[in-house]
Amino acid sequence: METASIEREFLSRPGLEVAPGLLGCVLRHTTPDGTVAVRLTEVEAYQGADDPGSHAFRGRTPRNEVMFGPAGHLYVYFTYGMHFCANVVCDVEGTATAVLLRGGEVIEGSALAATRRLSARTPREYARGPARLVSALGLGRSDNGADLCAPGSPTVLLPGAPVDPERVRTGPRVGVSGPGGDGVGFPWRFWLDGEPTVSPYRPHVPKRRK
DNA sequence: CCAGTGATCAACT
DNA sequence: GTTGATCACTGGG
Numbered sequence: 748m749e750t751a752s753i754e755r756e757f758l759s760r761p762g763l764e765v766a767p768g769l770l771g772c773v774l775r776h777t778t779p780d781g782t783v784a785v786r787l788t789e790v791e792a793y794q795g796a797d798d799p800g801s802h803a804f805r806g807r808t809p810r811n812e813v814m815f816g817p818a819g820h821l822y823v824y825f826t827y828g829m830h831f832c833a834n835v836v837c838d839v840e841g842t843a844t845a846v847l848l849r850g851g852e853v854i855e856g857s858a859l860a861a862t863r864r865l866s867a868r869t870p871r872e873y874a875r876g877p878a879r880l881v882s883a884l885g886l887g888r889s890d891n892g893a894d895l896c897a898p899g900s901p902t903v904l905l906p907g908a909p910v911d912p913e914r915v916r917t918g919p920r921v922g923v924s925g926p927g928g929d930g931v932g933f934p935w936r937f938w939l940d941g942e943p944t945v946s947p948y949r950p951h952v953p954k955r956r957k
Numbered sequence: 958c959c960a961g962t963g964a965t966c967a968a969c970t
Numbered sequence: 971g972t973t974g975a976t977c978a979c980t981g982g983g
Contacts, residue, residue, distance in 0.1 A: 805966080805967090808965080808966075809965090810964085810965065810966090824964090825963080825964060825965090826963090826964080826965095827961080827962065827963080827964095828961070828962025828963035828964075829961075829962050829963080830962095
């Protein structure tokens with residue numbers, strides 16, 4: 748029997764509560780080219796209206812629409828003119844919180860991931876970083892809104908081997924200022940200690956005007 | 958270190 | 971309708 752996906756009920760809570768529980772879980776995506784699965788080793792929580800770092804901070808727009816929908820769907824966005832990143836939408840419908848998938852280990856479809864990540868020098872780099880993870884899985888704009896909890900979905904979130912709570916580490920979010928970023932406020936980034944697929948920390952850099 | 962690349966959105970005409 | 975700043979990043983020096 749096929750392994751059942753993570754239950755939507757588990758995800759229907761604030762992203763901050765859900766995030767550490769996603770470590771060790773598996774995101775699997777199937778396309779005509781084949782299947783790649785990634786075991787999550789690094790995630791970040793994003794809140795809604797009271798989180799300046801969140802895409803949902805300024806309210807509902809066409810881009811962040813799926814963040815406001817029910818839990819268990821994928822929020823995929825395009826950034827820096829060339830990259831996609833993916834979040835698991837959390838919380839109840841109308842409340843936009845989510846968890847950014849920042850890093851993971853490819854545990855299935857390594858050969859296919861390699862063809863999608865030509866610049867990677869070692870397999871650990873296939874999904875080390877949010878845009879790399881999306882690229883390795885073969886996700887894109889058309890996967891925005893995909894249901895991760897539906898039986899038979901080509902994009903599915905599965906439970907993984909249990910994680911030792913002692914290995915869960917927390918810290919500020921990457922590339923985000925204010926609450927939950929820099930050293931300020933809350934540690935909204937979660938990762939598994941000792942995993943080589945956790946992306947390097949980079950502080951937020953304010954852009955200078957020309 | 959820093960350039961690339963284009964969608965997005967607020968602030969304007 | 972247009973402008974301009976910003977951007978939850980990556981790869982190459």
